[in-house]
Amino acid sequence: MKNTPVQLHVITRIVAFIILAFSVFLFFAGHNNPGGGFIGGLMTAAALVLLYLSFDLKTIKRVIPFNYSKIIGAGLLIAILTGIVGMLFGFPFLTQFDEYYHIPLLGETHAASALPFDLGIYLVVVGFTLLVILTVAEDDS
């Protein structure tokens, strides 16, 4: 009979979502306040690793069927393209633009081209961390 750690499962289900929500908050807090793509990505990766730890690999693979190396690629692509957009308008690579917009419900919103760049970093960090951990973990089984 397999020994199922019930407490771990129950707590993980709740805590993982709290961590994920906090990671999204950190991601959007970035640029002008502490936070950003890197730390948000690490936090998300931590939540996912917690899931992998408490449930087994196969179950989570069914729930999250992503190919992490493709996620790294997507993240890098987004980050690079953000840099190239500026070049098309004759600015140097990686020039950033920002503007304040008034959006209903959200009020005054700061839209910066640093955000898609951060999204790229976020994806790279999540993909990288999980890829490394899963590669070693899968090798054993």
Next chain:
Amino acid sequence: MNNLVILPILIPLLMGVILIFFKDSKSVQRTVSVISVGLMIAVSAYLTYIVYTEGIQTTELGDWPAPFGIVLVADLLSSSLVALSSLLSLVCLFFAYQTFSAERERNFFHPFFLFLMVGVNGSFLTGDLFNLFVFFEVMLISSFILISMGSKQYQLRESLKYVIINTVSSMFFVAAIAYIYGVTGTLNMADLAVKIGELEQTGVISVIAVLFLFVFGTKSAIFPLYYWLPHSYFAPPAAIAALFGGLLTKVGVYTIMRTYTLIFPHDQTVFQILLIFGGLTMFIGVLGAVSQFDFKRILAVHIVSQVGYMIMGIGIFTPLAIAGTFYFLAHNIIVKSALFLFAGVAEKITGTSHLKQMSGLLKTHPYVGWLFLITALSLAGIPPLSGFFGKFALIIAGFDAGNYFVIAVSLATGVLTLFSMMKIFMTSFWGEVKMPDPQAKDKKVGSLLIPILPLVALTILLGVAAEPFMQFSLELAEQLMDPSEYINSVLNKE
């Protein structure tokens, strides 16, 4: 401001990222890599032309003004090295297509090959010390992956050592950057040149200069720090070994050239150290090569010896010596990679790279033999091939500066280089036909030679038409010896 400067970095980066999505399609991988390397060659050749006609080009990344943001600078030295390395990468790519197994190509070989070029081109073009560290790491981590790809037993073992030694030296790089930032408060190389020129305390600067020498010396394998090189460059297959042997140590030499001409030119003791280490490096390197009996190992140890010549050139520190150093650097990038590729061809034919197990290649494959001989003689510095003129300029410069002892060492090294090259030629190409593989005689390797031909042609061209190339090197050396143009174009002072 000119966005052209970033293109040699951006093209391989973007293409490499795109290739991550096409992991399983061999034809897409190959076409995209060749297209991107071809574009890199075109852009870098054009960049060199622009720099030659219009002067130094810069790009301020993110539109941040110079001493505060990261700036990319293309002067004659960096742009011509970018062009050379792009050409070399195309050659190695074509050679890899014909020798690599499908398995290897599927395991992200192409993206990391392109990322390696990002690191190499970035290290050549950047004008910021910390950015140099970042590009070094991009280059190193790609090289770690390329060198350990395949996971054979000895390969894993040697790449582990390579990784650890290079990482330790990278950490010292961070420490050196910390010291120089603590002393001057800037990391922009042009700004550093100005600030260090104004600084009173020369003692601190000498310490920092030696710390940088340790870091770059480990990467470029100079005398006490070369021990990692022969084994690690023996491990990967020929196409990758050629790229590493041709480029990676030269990036280290380039950084020594750049930092010592721009940031630390005031310190005479450091140049004395460079001279001594240059002499020791070349002599001990060639002794190692003479003692080896393996095709690839001889070439790998020879890299150390040739790096010694370049370090000697920087140590002499006159315009002619710097010009000679550049000439020798360019010659060495071409010739060394060609020789590694010949080692790959010989290994493909005979199935071994050990000299005692093969002989008589000249009878079965005469073209390989004679082309190898031309390249080997060029490495040894026989006129009228390219190696001669680089060494000639260095030796003349050494006589002018009165460094007779180092010159004597370098001449003795030249003789021993010739000896070890002839050892390869006589044991493996001359003599009775003897190979471990009985079918070796009938193996066709004509298509393998095609990528090497441009390299052999270049070494002959650099030798026969040395006059215009030497003129170019002298102009380049003048630009390096008088950094005011570099400083002004970076800091936008007219």
Next chain:
Amino acid sequence: MEILMILTVGVLFTVATYMILSKSMLRVIIGVVILSHGAHLLFLTLSGLKQGAPPLLGEEASAYTDPLPQALILTAIVIGFGITAFMLVLAYRTYKAHKTDNLDELRGTEDE
């Protein structure tokens, strides 16, 4: 405070050197990681410890701390993170292939 930091850096470098010179593969890697921490701490110390408010938009202060070293150290940490992960996987593969983590036994032989 600077003295304390410099002493910490010294201790870290000493420990790292000791670990790198040991024979176990894993210890060497931990040594490299500690060395990187030492280097980052050195950077932080040499560029001047806290001199003002954090360099954020909301702070109203007369002096701000130099944000550049922190950005650079963060970059270096990320790079170190990647390289450490790679080294650990490589060491793991080497261990599996050679069945030993003693570096003395990984010297290699002449006839390869």
